[in-house]
Amino acid sequence: MALDCAHCPVRESAACAVLTEEERGALARAGRRQTLQKGETLFAAGDDAAGFATLTSGALKVTSFDEAGQERILALVHPAGFVGEMFAPFARHDVVALAPSELCIFAARDIEAAIDAHPALAKALLRRSQEDLHASRHLLAISNPAASVKSRVAAFLYSMAETASHSPCHPATQFDLPLTRGEMAGLLGTTIESVSRSLTALERDGLVTRNGARGISLSDPARLLDAA
Amino acid sequence: MALDCAHCPVRESAACAVLTEEERGALARAGRRQTLQKGETLFAAGDDAAGFATLTSGALKVTSFDEAGQERILALVHPAGFVGEMFAPFARHDVVALAPSELCIFAARDIEAAIDAHPALAKALLRRSQEDLHASRHLLAISNPAASVKSRVAAFLYSMAETASHSPCHPATQFDLPLTRGEMAGLLGTTIESVSRSLTALERDGLVTRNGARGISLSDPARLLDAA
């Protein structure tokens, strides 16, 4: 399906927002729209012709598998996020939909041509890449094995509260987790059971209220940050 | 001290290599050379006027501290690497020399002007940022708390063997660790003692030979990757 930027929910915030109408139109003609069901794979590690994509709705995970076949989630991608390994000859990680998702996908050569043709796009992608780098380092910090599982879960909940919030400075006090227990375990480097026990403990401490398996309420999100 | 690109050891590989002689000269006049002793801080978290730097020799670490004051190493920077948080209003992490180091440093506004003036520079920085992102995700994968400390140490040694090698595809079989046990622990999210015990165990398994505290020999580096 061709792209229709006029109705794109992330037209203000995605990297392509820096282009003029005409430039964006030209890029849009090169790309196409794709829908993914929960669990479907966008790119698989080893693909040598993987392209690039901007997520317009839904959520993705970037994952790797260790020798034992254990999945580790390396990144979450939210709407307006951009995925694809620029300058790498093939994809090094799997990218899978966490929820029903819509994307604009582009062939590698089209993105490269657009970068060369539109300096503003290169700069916008640089900005986004730096944000991804920061997010990756943040995940590295909150998944520190030296910290207890409980504090890792608490730090993750705080991050999710920030992500769920639409105001930039204040975390949301109520939201639904986009991940299963197993995915949270894969992100934090622990087990389903330990995540579950940590949530129970945080609830017992009065830091969190659970509404079903996915719903989270936080009366004072900041207190999560100094949870043991 | 002013910059002298003609004798720069990374003039072929750093981001500025994509500039013409004249462009690079102009940028060089805006920057200056700085030397750091081991342990000295280049940028500190919270600095609001942190700039940017290309490392020409030595090694740096990018670190954060958790609430308990525990250091976590988020990244290692090698020669030709570029540090500085573009698009962020202040530095979010500390950057400290692991060894005597030399750098070219630039003010934020000069780099921003150069990005706008030279599209090739924006593209080169985008490439480098993507490499940093990949390195960060690789660290996330090898420091997975779900894996045993021994396998994390083994994966780290393999990474260091790749870094130490000057041929792109084959890891070095002999090299010196640039990190103390404490720094390795901070990188892998464990303790000094556990790192030490893991090295002893890997040596007992015949995967590694130690020469003093820092020297490492690997008869078959690839075997490290499936070390339990």
Place this chain on the structure above:
DNA sequence: CGTGATCTTGAAAATTTTCAAATAGAGTGG
């Protein structure tokens, strides 16, 4: 309302950390 999947809880087993002490190394001043 089943039914399968996801989540929670319990108790034993395993790993890792902590605390304590011994050893090895690097640098210094005699």
Place this chain on the structure above:
DNA sequence: CCACTCTATTTGAAAATTTTCAAGATCACG
């Protein structure tokens, strides 16, 4: 050049955390 001292590393044993294995409890949905 050697003894000394300070730091970094290794090793040991107990304590703590986490994982594993095994059931239950809940939830989403057809």
